[in-house]
Amino acid sequence: MERTPFLDQHSKTPLYVQLYEYFKHEIEGKKMAVNSKLPSIRQLSMHLKVSRNTVETAYQQLIAEGYVESKPKSGLRVLEVESILTTAKTTKKTIHSKPDTQPESYIDFQYGDIEVDKFPMKDWRRCLVQAADYTNTNFFSYGDKQGHQGLREEIANYLFQARGVECSADEIILCAGTQQSIQLITQLLDLFNQKVAMENPGYDGVRTVFQRQQCQIVPIPIESDGVDLDQVEKSQAKALYLTPSHQFPLGMVLSISKRMKLIQWAHQNDSYIIEDDYDSEFRYQGQPIPSLKSLDHRNRVIYLGTFSKAFLPATRVSYIVLPKVLMECYKKEFTFLNQSVSPIIQDALYQFMINGYFAKHIRKMRKTYQAKHTQLIDSIQKHLGDRATIIGQKAGLHLLLQLDTKLEMTELIRKANEKGVKVYPTNAFWLNSLNKDENFVMLGFGGLTEDQIEEGINKLNLAWFS
Numbered sequence: 001m002e003r004t005p006f007l008d009q010h011s012k013t014p015l016y017v018q019l020y021e022y023f024k025h026e027i028e029g030k031k032m033a034v035n036s037k038l039p040s041i042r043q044l045s046m047h048l049k050v051s052r053n054t055v056e057t058a059y060q061q062l063i064a065e066g067y068v069e070s071k072p073k074s075g076l077r078v079l080e081v082e083s084i085l086t087t088a089k090t091t092k093k094t095i096h097s098k099p100d101t102q103p104e105s106y107i108d109f110q111y112g113d114i115e116v117d118k119f120p121m122k123d124w125r126r127c128l129v130q131a132a133d134y135t136n137t138n139f140f141s142y143g144d145k146q147g148h149q150g151l152r153e154e155i156a157n158y159l160f161q162a163r164g165v166e167c168s169a170d171e172i173i174l175c176a177g178t179q180q181s182i183q184l185i186t187q188l189l190d191l192f193n194q195k196v197a198m199e200n201p202g203y204d205g206v207r208t209v210f211q212r213q214q215c216q217i218v219p220i221p222i223e224s225d226g227v228d229l230d231q232v233e234k235s236q237a238k239a240l241y242l243t244p245s246h247q248f249p250l251g252m253v254l255s256i257s258k259r260m261k262l263i264q265w266a267h268q269n270d271s272y273i274i275e276d277d278y279d280s281e282f283r284y285q286g287q288p289i290p291s292l293k294s295l296d297h298r299n300r301v302i303y304l305g306t307f308s309k310a311f312l313p314a315t316r317v318s319y320i321v322l323p324k325v326l327m328e329c330y331k332k333e334f335t336f337l338n339q340s341v342s343p344i345i346q347d348a349l350y351q352f353m354i355n356g357y358f359a360k361h362i363r364k365m366r367k368t369y370q371a372k373h374t375q376l377i378d379s380i381q382k383h384l385g386d387r388a389t390i391i392g393q394k395a396g397l398h399l400l401l402q403l404d405t406k407l408e409m410t411e412l413i414r415k416a417n418e419k420g421v422k423v424y425p426t427n428a429f430w431l432n433s434l435n436k437d438e439n440f441v442m443l444g445f446g447g448l449t450e451d452q453i454e455e456g457i458n459k460l461n462l463a464w465f466s
């Protein structure tokens, strides 16, 4: 059974209407191909644990409106969208109590989206074309296992200027995203079946990778100035994963005194700190925060960076800066691994950096995201007032809202959806502690315009408090 529509048993909308809406939406959005088959009534009712009657009524309505047709011996098949739209216009709808409640387009506060309109397409395209030139030495090869030499040199320069990290190209390994960086580190440190301490709440994308590699996660609570040191000391962890410059998802900064103590802890316990510096380019209040790596004179910090926030997630390029002793281990035991980022993309990124486009882009994005961020805070204060507390507003491309309401998370999300706004739950960031997040929602703002942000927050107020 490939399809599992979400049916909300507590919703006022009857289940058969929800099911009908789901298929209608999938067919109109062309997510179900013309002539593809709908699951049988028996299969779907068993799968969703709803009555056959529910499925049958939803299907009848889809037939009546011309979304599907029933073919002898082959069940229900999806019809062509154009003909559906014409039929729909002439067919009287009987199923809705109100006309179509699905908004046509959403204001989507999706974390991870970036600014699209100001993306330096011309510059990036020029670099891609240059990289795809077959006379380019990298064009026909697998490329350097550690990653493009020139790109690593550019990253080393950038890290020194922007993050105070002193390293050479030789200490850097390129990977295809942070999760891959973590996989490699798990192997390098031999963390299988070992304890790995992590901020709780923390980035689930990384936590799951550790868990899948049989690491035992030790959750470390967060205080206003970062992780709880006593808990780190008790953890006996072989590695500690942190987001010190902008805790994910709560947004605080790890204090300088804790930074020094953590490096000391790692040194005394023969442990490593994995510093994920994912979005430090965008800081809106206070001084720039030096990286933990720049304070590390004990060779205990493994630094992780990514191009996903500062440039483009679709490049799938991240990097690791390894302490010398780990680099030696990598060179002895891990060069069997081929480089997983395409040499063509690496070359394009190299061109992008060496020609100064990257630095220019960051300067521009700082201003752009700053303006969006200011708009978001202003809109929240204007529309939601003291019914919402903002958490983690000093940096990055997201923040959390803690809402003064008794509505449950699913209700908050559903009501926002009805008004045409998408917001996201935060429960996945907590390990083993349900309920903690009950009234937190996450708002990513990188991909929205200032107008959309204002409109979106206004609609959220209407959805939740009117």
Ligand SMILES: Cc1ncc(COP(=O)(O)O)c(C=O)c1O
Pocket (backbone or CB within 6 Å): 112, 176, 177, 178, 179, 203, 243, 248, 276, 278, 305, 306, 307, 308, 313, 317, 318
């Ligand atoms: C804490 C954290 N680290 C890293 C990343 C970036 O991951 P990637 O490099 O795979 O795009 C994200 C993106 O959502 C993140 O939230």
